[in-house]
Structures are given as structure tokens and as C-alpha cells.
Amino acid sequence: MNCDEARLILPEYLSESLSQAQDLAFASHLASCDACRAETERLGSLWRGLALLPGTLPEPGAQVRDRFYESLAAYRHGLESARGGWREKLSLLWPRQPAWQMAISFALLVLGVGLGYELRPAKQEVQPDVAQLRGEVSNMRQMVALSLMQQQSAGERLRGVNWAYRVESSDTEVLSALLDTVNNDPSVNVRESAVEALHRFGSSPVTRTAIVQSIRKQTSPLVQIALIDLLVDLKVSDAAPELNKLVSDDTIDSSVRDRAKWALGKILQ
Amino acid sequence: MNVNATDNALMASVGAGEVQKLAVLFERHHRGLFRYFVSMNRNRELSEDLVQDVFFRMLRYRASYDAQQSFTAWMYQIARNASVDSAQKRRGEVMCIDEFTDHKADPAAGPEESAVRSQDLKLLRQALDRLPADKREILVLSRFQGMKYEELAAVLGCEVGTVKVRVYRAMRALEQAYLIISGEKTA
Numbered sequence: 001m002n003c004d005e006a007r008l009i010l011p012e013y014l015s016e017s018l019s020q021a022q023d024l025a026f027a028s029h030l031a032s033c034d035a036c037r038a039e040t041e042r043l044g045s046l047w048r049g050l051a052l053l054p055g056t057l058p059e060p061g062a063q064v065r066d067r068f069y070e071s072l073a074a075y076r077h078g079l080e081s082a083r084g085g086w087r088e089k090l091s092l093l094w095p096r097q098p099a100w101q102m103a104i105s106f107a108l109l110v111l112g113v114g115l116g117y118e119l120r121p122a123k124q125e126v127q128p129d130v131a132q133l134r135g136e137v138s139n140m141r142q143m144v145a146l147s148l149m150q151q152q153s154a155g156e157r158l159r160g161v162n163w164a165y166r167v168e169s170s171d172t173e174v175l176s177a178l179l180d181t182v183n184n185d186p187s188v189n190v191r192e193s194a195v196e197a198l199h200r201f202g203s204s205p206v207t208r209t210a211i212v213q214s215i216r217k218q219t220s221p222l223v224q225i226a227l228i229d230l231l232v233d234l235k236v237s238d239a240a241p242e243l244n245k246l247v248s249d250d251t252i253d254s255s256v257r258d259r260a261k262w263a264l265g266k267i268l269q
Numbered sequence: 270m271n272v273n274a275t276d277n278a279l280m281a282s283v284g285a286g287e288v289q290k291l292a293v294l295f296e297r298h299h300r301g302l303f304r305y306f307v308s309m310n311r312n313r314e315l316s317e318d319l320v321q322d323v324f325f326r327m328l329r330y331r332a333s334y335d336a337q338q339s340f341t342a343w344m345y346q347i348a349r350n351a352s353v354d355s356a357q358k359r360r361g362e363v364m365c366i367d368e369f370t371d372h373k374a375d376p377a378a379g380p381e382e383s384a385v386r387s388q389d390l391k392l393l394r395q396a397l398d399r400l401p402a403d404k405r406e407i408l409v410l411s412r413f414q415g416m417k418y419e420e421l422a423a424v425l426g427c428e429v430g431t432v433k434v435r436v437y438r439a440m441r442a443l444e445q446a447y448l449i450i451s452g453e454k455t456a
Contacts, residue, residue, distance in 0.1 A: 008433050008434065008437060009433070010437055011411070011433065011436040011437055011440060012433070015411075017417070042444060043441075043444060046393065046440065046444060046447060047440065049389060049390060050397075050408060050443075052390055053390060053393060053394055053397065053412075054413050056390055056391075057308065058307065058313055059300065059303075060299060060300060060303040060313075060316070060317055060320060061313075061317060063317075064299060064303070064317050064320055065295075067321055068292075068295050068299070068321060068324055069292070071321065071324075071325060072288065072289070072291060072292060072295075072328075075288060076288055076289060079288065139289065140289070140292065143289060143292040144292065144296070147292055147296040148296060151296065156296075
């Protein structure tokens with residue numbers, strides 16, 4: 001390998017994407033060429049520095065996400081309205097002669113004014129398309145919550161949990177994702193926040209049973225206490241047997257047992 | 270909804286009419302796109318608008334997406350077009366250039382080391398900003414977005430061999446700019 005060939009693959013060497021054979025050839029060239037070795041060291045330092053630069057850049061504002069979901073909802077709405085294809089069907093019935101076109105237009109105008117007057121509503125009601133748009137926005141919120149809860153960064157998952165407050169309390173997909181987060185998320189902060197968000201879904205028997213079952217699965221006393229507090233807030237009287245077991249279980253953290261004892265008193269009041 | 274699907278599969282579904290799946294792609298890529306734009310134009314507000322524009326264009330041109338093609342390369346082709354169109358519209362306008370210096374210190378480094386590194390990164394940032402747009406872009410795409418040479422070739426519309434030469438030249442230009450700025454600072 002000569003110097004020109006070495007220069008051509010220098011960035012690949014720095015990003016460790018050379019094949020084993022190329023890597024060996026490059027290394028053996030460096031061993032015999034002071035100039036290329038010095039250049040590789042200098043550019044290597046800048047190359048590593050470049051990887052750190054994104055950390056110096058700002059993050060996009062929160063409104064970027066809101067604007068995107070609003071646009072997507074509006075686009076979906078428009079798409080579904082257009083799928084009806086009523087315009088195409090109507091255009092087939094439209095006559096070619098201008099005289100007929102004018103006559104039909106006038107007749108439709110008179111009919112429209114008459115019908116509009118007869119059928120005018122007593123009060124303003126929510127238009128069906130507005131209701132549909134609201135439904136779309138609700139779906140979008142569900143999607144944001146679900147997508148964010150799947151992210152690698154704990155900060156993002158935390159944001160996903162916070163989005164769970166914006167969905168309908170009957171949303172079983174988000175409930176299921178929250179329960180999964182409570183039981184399996186590696187971050188204690190995220191698990192604790194998910195427990196808080198479950199409050200909103202407290203009327204569902206699924207939630208109440210899952211909270212009781214989750215206490216023993218937890219490794220962090222903080223999350224266990226948060227779950228016990230949630231049982232008290234939701235007045236889950238069915239939890240008494242499990243709380244009794246926790247109180248008398250020596251393997252459980254003492255602060256959790258104390259909280260379980262306090263909770264028993266509250267629930268059975 | 271399967272939120273673990275690959276980018277290509279998701280975009281293919283968007284193309285087939287399941288436009289709601291664009292939400293997953295948005296969550297995966299809007300930060301990377303924003304970093305690309307803000308590295309190229311140094312303007313936060315404009316970069317946020319361009320991110321919106323890219324996702325809107327993806328909806329508009331969704332039917333033209335070929336699932337055999339790299340989604341990332343396709344997305345950055347759209348991003349480049351959006352950037353060019355926006356620059357044409359803004360021709361003659363005076364742009365506000367933002368300063369971004371809030372580098373987070375590395376917790377593993379000592380205070381002195383961290384300060385030196387922070388200063389070095391500031392110089393490197395300035396050196397990158399002084400590069401011509403084409404050199405800056407190729408470094409941003411390969412180093413910030415982690416693009417492979419094949420993807421870069423698809424985005425930039427050239428051969429893989431040309432990409433290699435251009436990356437090397439951009440690195441040399443960056444080194445020159447860095448040395449000049451370091452000299453200015455110590456003079």
C-alpha cells in the first residue's frame with residue numbers, strides 16, 4: 001500500500017469500518033511511513049472530536065413535535081375524506097351542454113337555499129368532521145406515547161409516560177404499555193412516573209389487579225412504595241391479602257413493609 | 270402498531286396508505302435531521318421549519334418511496350432539496366446566526382481536562398463552520414448521522430470512490446481551518 005492508497009481509506013480506518021485484510025495493510029503501511037502515521041494521529045484526534053460535537057448543538061423545541069402531529073392528523077383526515085371519491089362519481093352525472101349546466105346550477109341553488117332555511121339548526125352543534133379530527137388527534141397522542149415509551153433514552157421514555165396523560169383513560173394499548181414500563185423499565189425514575197400515570201387508568205379492574213401483582217416484581221423499594229400509595233389512592237380493598245403478606249415477609253425492605261402496614265389501615269377504614 | 274419495525278418497512282407502509290406510521294419515523298429521526306440542518310445553517314427556527322417540511326414532503330412523495338432503497342438516504346435527499354428550496358426563497362434575507370456553546374461537560378473527565386476539551390470542541394465547531402458547505406455537509410452526514418459511504422453516495426449522487434476522496438479532503442480542510450483558528454486564538 002502506498003501513501004495515496006492509505007489516504008483514501010484513512011477515514012474508514014478511523015471509523016473502524018475496514019476489512020481485516022485492509023486494516024492489516026493500513027497498519028503495516030503506518031509502521032513504515034512517518035508522514036502517514038503523523039497525519040493519521042492528527043486527523044484521528046479531529047475525527048473523534050467531531051463525534052462529540054452533536055452534544056454542543058441545541059435540541060429541537062417541543063412545538064416541533066406538536067406541529068408534526070397536528071399536520072399528520074389533518075393530512076389523514078383529508079386523505080380519508082378524499083377516499084370517499086364522491087367528486088368523481090358526481091362528475092360523471094354532470095352534463096356537457098352549458099345550457100343544462102346553468103339550469104341544474106340554478107335549480108340546485110334554489111333547492112339549497114330552501115333546504116337551508118327549513119333545516120337550520122336550533123343551536124350550533126359540533127360538526128362531524130371536527131369530531132373526526134379530534135379522534136385523529138387522540139390517535140396521534142396514543143402513537144406519540146407508544147413510540148416514546150419504546151425509545152432507548154430514559155429521558156424519551158419519561159416523555160412517553162407523560163404523553164400517557166393526554167390519551168383517553170379507556171386506551172388499553174397505552175395502559176398495557178404503561179404496565180409493561182412499570183414492570184420492566186430499567187430506570188427507576190421512569191418506572192415511578194409510569195406508576196403515577198397509572199392513576200388515570202385506575203377505574204379499570206385490569207389496572208387494579210396489575211398494580212397488586214407488580215409490587216413483588218419490583219426491585220426498587222421506591223417503586224414498591226409508589227405502587228402501595230397508588231393502591232390507597234384508588235381504594236383497592238381487594239389488595240388487603242397481598243398487603244398482609246408483604247407486612248409479614250422478612251425478605252421485603254422494612255420501609256416497604258411499614259408502608260404496606262399503613263396502607264392496610266387506610267384501605268380497611 | 271409495531272413500533273420496532275425497520276425504517277424501510279415503516280416507510281413502505283406509509284407509502285401504502287398507513288400514514289400514521291410516519292409518527293414512528295418522526296420519533297426516530299427528527300432530532301438527527303434537526304442536527305443536520307442546524308449544523309448547516311446555524312439557525313434554530315429555520316431548522317425546526319425544515320424538519321416539518323421534510324416530513325410533509327415524505328407524506329407528499331410517499332408513493333415514490335422504493336422499499337429496496339435506504340430510507341435514511343431517501344430522507345436526506347429530501348432534506349437537501351428542502352434546504353436548497355428554502356435558501357432560494359430566502360435569497361436576499363439577512364439570516365440570524367445562533368450561537369451554540371452550551372457543551373455539557375463529560376462527567377468522567379476532571380474539571381481541568383473537561384475545560385480543555387470544551388475549549389477544543391469550541392474551536393473544532395468554529396473550524397467546521399468555516400468549511401465550505403459541501404465539505405461541512407459530508408462530515409456532518411458521516412460523523413453526526415453515522416452514514417456509511419454507500420448511503421452518502423446515494424444522498425450526494427456520486428460514486429462510493431468519490432465519497433472516500435471527498436471525506437478525506439474535507440478532513441484535511443477541517444485540519445487547516447482548525448490550525449488557523451487555534452493560531453488566531455493564541456496570537
